[in-house]
Amino acid sequence: MKKFFNLYNLSSAQILSLGYSTVILLGALLLTLPIATTNGQGMNFLDAVFTATSATAVTGLIVENTASFFTTFGQVVIMCLIQIGGLGIMSMSTLFVFLVGKRVTLKHRLMIQDDLDQFELSGILQLVKYVIAVTFTIEGTGALLLFTRFIQDMPLGKAIYFAIFHSVSAFNNAGFDIFGNSLENFTGDITVNLTITSLIILGGIGFAVIAEIYDGKKFKNFSLQTKLVLSVTAILIVVGMIGAFILEHSNPATLGKLPLGDKLLASYFLSVTPRTAGFNTVPTGALRSSTIFFVIILMFIGASPGSTGGGIKTTTFGALLAVLYSRVTGKDDIEVYKRRLDKEVIFDALSICLIALTIVALVTTILTITExxxxxxxxxxxxxxxxxVGLSTGVTGNLSVIGRVLIILTMFAGRVGPLTLAVAVAEKRHKANIRYPEEKILVG
Amino acid sequence: MKKFFNLYNLSSAQILSLGYSTVILLGALLLTLPIATTNGQGMNFLDAVFTATSATAVTGLIVENTASFFTTFGQVVIMCLIQIGGLGIMSMSTLFVFLVGKRVTLKHRLMIQDDLDQFELSGILQLVKYVIAVTFTIEGTGALLLFTRFIQDMPLGKAIYFAIFHSVSAFNNAGFDIFGNSLENFTGDITVNLTITSLIILGGIGFAVIAEIYDGKKFKNFSLQTKLVLSVTAILIVVGMIGAFILEHSNPATLGKLPLGDKLLASYFLSVTPRTAGFNTVPTGALRSSTIFFVIILMFIGASPGSTGGGIKTTTFGALLAVLYSRVTGKDDIEVYKRRLDKEVIFDALSICLIALTIVALVTTILTITExxxxxxxxxxxxxxxxxVGLSTGVTGNLSVIGRVLIILTMFAGRVGPLTLAVAVAEKRHKANIRYPEEKILVG
Ligand SMILES: [K+]
Ligand SMILES: [K+]
Structure with a gap:
């Protein structure tokens, strides 16, 4: 096992980065081929790297319209990158979730090669097979449901192709579409809305949670991880839907002109997509400033660990809220669903949040200069x-070269994971033997 | 002692809020008097409450120009509100800082009436006397230095008045000015810049730190609190100055046309004022978007506990950074200057930060709807x-009624303190006797 992860003495974070980079580069090269684009000239290299990164990191930001710029070959390359990226993230992160039961904190993740010795290689392969089977089952079901709708407007072959593409894109939370205007043609369509949102939610709660639900346990018997994922996800969707409805219901450019039922459906979709799919049924650029800001917060929180989604994760957010609740109610322990959270978990959650805030602040500051x-x-x-996430108010295509490079790096950083990245950069640490005396400080 | 704080069975948080509200209301009534304003009609009540809140909370946001709208009577009322608000905050929060040595965490602050039993009333009065003496000494020195500059342009009486007003406003981090354009006439003036920034910094590091420095100890013998305050403050000022210089040096509307020396001086001022004075020597509205965002981050962090400044506080920020550093370097303890930080302190810091972020996000969202x-x-x-802080890009005067009320509440909340407020609202908590089993979750 050690040998498997320890190729050429690389850490697993380095291997992860290297693996992703390789897939992205290969994908980018394919997209530069003349047969990939409808203009017969292939994509320029920077934009091809942008697109391949966006697909492999299942982000969904695009500099060229996927529907019109790429040939079917180019689109299939993108779909394959989405599937590889999604499966990779699902498998790797599911592994981490299962390792949690074995007392693996984030600071151990980088030494995962040692911890993995506890597993048999066969066990890991079994897990990956499971993930693939579940993925294909769900994507297949989703494609079938979408097909029943698309066949009403399209010839058979196209309907099958569109159904598969959008099911894969939705379950992997990629957000790529080949309609050219995301799902804005289906704002009030029940079948498309419910299928896509279900795929997004299933993809976003992660394999471990799906497995526990599939086992048919009752809620109270779920692991704390699953309880937290489900409750935070549910809260975010409900709060998001109410918020979106209040803020947008009178905006004529989005929900304003829709009948009430469609208003609710579109609010629901707007609430689900920041977790972190990136499809849209109303034009994102037409949203009000307040809604844009609200969606930013939802996107920042994102999806759940062990899933294809990004963000700081629902459990991170839940852990931070648990701290706040415990302090305000004067509890000594940080308690969630009658379980104590270890301080190490809280410190990890806090670190992830701080790194995320720092990266977002830094990138935004530079963009305000260059764009x-x-x-x-x-x-x-x-x-x-x-x-x-892959939502955009419309600035992606107008980004400067620096802006494009920066967004490529941000997508990559967001995918490979804030803490993994930070820890990977940091030097090998030595466990201190000295323990310093404690001293109080006053905060706030 | 118990009786002193326990008037009519109110908690100290309630008394604090009540005291502030009373001072604000009295101040507002005085500002509505005809003799308070140059137009002889007095200020309307809502704006008077806005101004009085801004002065008492030493914020400095203004809906009317202090220099032209108010008579000397009105201006003196504002100066007195600043002094009362500043002294109140200094005394109360210094008390908390000293209580830290007695193992008082935030969750005990609300029960401060019990803890205070450990002190003699005479000891507290002694402390308040000390705070007043130090305040007047520093303000007097500052006024003297400012006077040497102002006397060059003004008659004697006016120079004395202006020197006292701006010294009081600077040391209490109030940011009110009676020039009409803050300190934009003094962009390159060494005396005014260094005096004002020194007053801001001294006012912002808090009484306890000033006392330790005054004692003439060496840095390594300082308390952890003082070490953290001084190092975080120094880092913020240096980083802020470099950042401001890089972002603004070529902006013709701010630093662009100044000689290099003045550019550096103005960058230094721009870096100090978000901690949390609110004066400006270059027009805030003319800053670039990137600089505005950068200043927002500096303002959010703010000043130090036991001071007249606001924000989440330098120690809060330092504690959060310490967590990040410890996690990334793989240390088990959260260590700062060879001392361990208790997890309770970290949880408090995190809670304060979350409450602050929530309030800012909520208020901003509402303002994007109403403004x-x-x-x-x-x-x-x-x-x-x-x-x-009191800096503004120029929107304060144009706020709608809802906007004004919201900013009044935000200033009040920012002053009385995020956590104190939250805890005050929360019900009396009962210490749980059950301790739940621990369970791991995966964050990020
Ligand atoms: K996405
Ligand atoms: K201020």
Missing amino acids: KAPFLDLLFETVSAFGT | KAPFLDLLFETVSAFGT
Whole structure:
């Protein structure tokens, strides 16, 4: 096992980065081929790297319209990158979730090669097989449901192709579409809305949670991880839907002209997509400033660990809220669902949040210098890239070269994971034997 | 002692709020008097409450120009409100800092009436006397230095009045000015810049730190609190100055046309004022978007506990950074200057930060609905109000009634303190006797 992860003495974080980079580069090269684009000239290299990164990191930001710029070959390359990226993230992160039961904190993740010795290689292969089977089952079901709708407007072959593409894109939370205007043709369509949102939610709660639900346990018997994921996800969707409805219901450019039922459906979709799919049924650029800001917060929180989604994760957010609740109610322990959270978990959650905030602040600051767009649009773009969401108010295509490179790096950082990245950069640490005396300080 | 704080069975948080509200209301009534304003009609009540809150909370946001709208009577009322508000905050918060040595965490602060039994009333009066003596000494020195400059342009009486007003306003981090354009006439003036920034910094590091420095100890013998305050403050000022210089040096509307020396001086001022004075020597509204965002972050962090400044505080920020550093370097303890930080302190720091972020996000969202100004300006205004900074890109005077009321509440919340407020609202808690089993979750 050690040998498997220890190729050429690389850490697993380095291997992860290297693996992703290789897939991205190969994908980018394929997209530069003349047969990949409808103009017969292939994509330029920078934009091809941008697109391949966006697909492999299942982000969904695009500099060229996927529907019109790429040939079917180019689109299939993108779909394959999405599937590889999604499966990779699902498998790797599911592994971490299962390792949690074995007392693995983030600071041990980088030494994962040692911890993995506890597993048999066969066990890991078994897990990956499971993940693939579940993925294909769900994607297949989703494609079938979408097909029943698409066949009404399209010839058979096209309907099958569109159904598969959008099911894969939705379950992997990629957000790529080949309609050319995301799902804006289906704002009030029940089948498309419910299928896509279900795929997004299933993809976003992660394999471990799906497995526990599939086992048919009752809620109270779920692991704390699953309880937290489900409750935070549910809260975010409900709060998001109410918020979106209140803020947008009178905006004529989005929900204003829709009948009430469609208003609710579109609010629901707007609430689900920041977790972190990136599809849209109403034009993102037409949302009000307040809604844009609200969606930024939802995107920042993102999806759940062990899933294809990004962001700081629902459990991180839940852990931070648990601290706040415990302090305000004067409890000594940080308690969630009658379980104590270890301080190490809290410190990890806090660190992830701080790193995420730092990256977002830094990238946004640089973009406000290099780009001409308003601050809010650039903040939206940055959080969307970092959270691998893929929504955009419309600035992606107008980004300068520096802006494109920066967003590529942000998508990559958002995917490979804030803490993994930070720890990977940091030097090998030595466990201190000295323990310093404690001293109080006053905060706030 | 118990009786002193336990009037009519109110908690100390309630007494604090009540005391502030009373001072604000009295001040507002005085400002509505005809003799308070140059137009002889007095200020309208809402704006008077706004101004009185801004002065008492030492924020400095203004809906009318202090120099031209108010008579000397009105200006003196404002100066007195600043002094009362500043002294109140200094005394109360210094008390808390000294209580830290007695193992008082935030969750005990609300029960402060019990803890205070450990002190003699005479000891507390002694402390308040000390605070007043130090305040008047520093303000007197500052006024003297400012006088040497102002006397060059003004008659004697006016120079004395202006020197005292701006010294009081600077040391209490109030940011009110009676020039009409803050300190924009003194962009390159060494005396005014260094005097004002020194007053701001001294006012912002808090009485306890000033006392330790005055004792003439060496840095390594300082308390952890003082070490943290001094090092974080120094880092913020240096980073802030470099950042401001890089972002603004070529902006013709701010630093662009100044000689290099003045550029550096103005960058230094721009770096000090978000901690949390609110004076400006270059027009805030003319800053670039990137600089505005940068200043927002500095304002959010703010000043130090036991001071007249606001924000989440330098120690809070330092504690959060310490967690990040310890996690990334793989240490088990959260260590700062060879001392361990208790997890309770970290949880408090995190809670304060979360509450602050929540309030800022909520207020900004509402303002983007009720006001017409761009998002970045409204975010700036909100953080400025919450951090009791008082800088504005120019939207304060154009706020709607809802906007004014919201900013008043935000200034109040920012002053009385995020956690104190939250805890005050929360019900009396009962210490749980059950301790739940621990369970791991995966974050990020
Ligand atoms: K996405
Ligand atoms: K101020």
